[in-house]
């Protein structure tokens with residue numbers, strides 16, 4: 001036994017930002033170092049992502065309880081990793097993955113697995129006395145890099161009671177030269193957007209799951225217009241200072257016949273839908289489009305990449321599901337040019353990291369992302385910097401589970417010291433002028 005041998009693994013139910021339980025875990029090492037982590041949880045989940053285990057008992061949290069997942073940590077996962085060296089994350093994650101015949105980890109619960117995996121990483125970092133971002137960077141990641149943020153301004157879809165069909169309309173501060181400036185600009189745009197809605201008499205106090213403005217807009221395009229106007233209202237230049245990213249979350253739009261835009265009163269076939277996206281890209285400063293088509297329409301995605309991918313970031317979330325096999329297929333077929341990285345879609349730290357490295361080797365951009373149900377835990381910020389993802393998507397500049405990540409990145413930028421972390425800026429965007 002060494003100082004970094006895992007001696008104890010404990011899990012419990014904690015609450016996420018939607019008031020639903022999630023799995024929290026603490027890992028203790030022989031030398032006394034500990035690590036703690038809480039798993040996040042999505043709402044617009046794809047069919048190919050790792051599977052949470054929930055209790056389904058309506059008497060507890062309306063069926064959302066995670067006592068079964070907590071129990072699988074104690075009964076199954078803890079015995080597998082106790083005695084392993086926490087510094088060897090690959091071995092720990094391999095042991096965790098071996099607990100389930102289902103590659104999507106649905107029997108033991110991906111929420112249980114991820115909490116143990118992350119808590120182990122945190123404990124290993126603590127044992128070295130270094131911050132998590134530095135530990136993650138030193139562990140083969142290369143020089144740490146502060147990410148360009150994508151910040152939610154207007155929400156719809158599954159995060160906002162379908163106030164709009166578009167799920168996220170986000171500000172991307174492409175002209176910022178530091179992370180602090182990027183966040184300040186995004187916060188100004190958020191405030192300006194609320195101000196513009198206030199002027200129209202739209203109530204803005206109620207916010208969506210990720211802190212975005214929800215409601216009061218006359219159709220989907222009005223959200224793009226609002227964010228563009230808000231950039232100007234904030235004293236910034238649309239396009240040069242702040243661009244727009246959109247998460248279409250197309251799985252949620254497709255009704256079996258086509259892409260149904262409730263708010264616009266139309267259902268579009270794939271060709272017409274792509275033409276509409278092209279028009280939006282022409283009329284608004286759109287730099288990034290996420291999940292433009294349903295997750296298994298590989299042929300459609302290849303067409304979309306041909307139509308839009310030369311000049312815009314085309315980001316796969318449900319499409320790739322942070323799954324190396326799906327990303328490999330996308331790379332081989334020339335589908336999309338960027339991947340969203342969500343640790344809980346993958347199930348373990350090692351799998352998520354592998355996807356990041358695979359993407360980078362193929363010239364795909366990477367955007368590490370929070371979930372719509374998240375917590376005050378800030379490991380995501382450290383992984384963004386340590387893994388050099390270049391971009392991060394967390395939600396709005398409001399709600400504490402979101403600001404926890406922004407504030408952690410601000411702290412890292414302010415305290416990184418000599419040879420600290422550079423800011424990725426617009427060059428991190430796939431198809432940004434800086435990369436083309």
Ligand SMILES: O=C(O)[C@@H](CO)OP(=O)(O)O
Nearest residue numbers: 042043044045317371372
């Ligand atoms: O679709 C997404 O990109 C995420 C975050 O916005 O949502 P969810 O966590 O609900 O999947």
Ligand SMILES: [Mg+2]
Nearest residue numbers: 247290291317
């Ligand atoms: Mg998405």
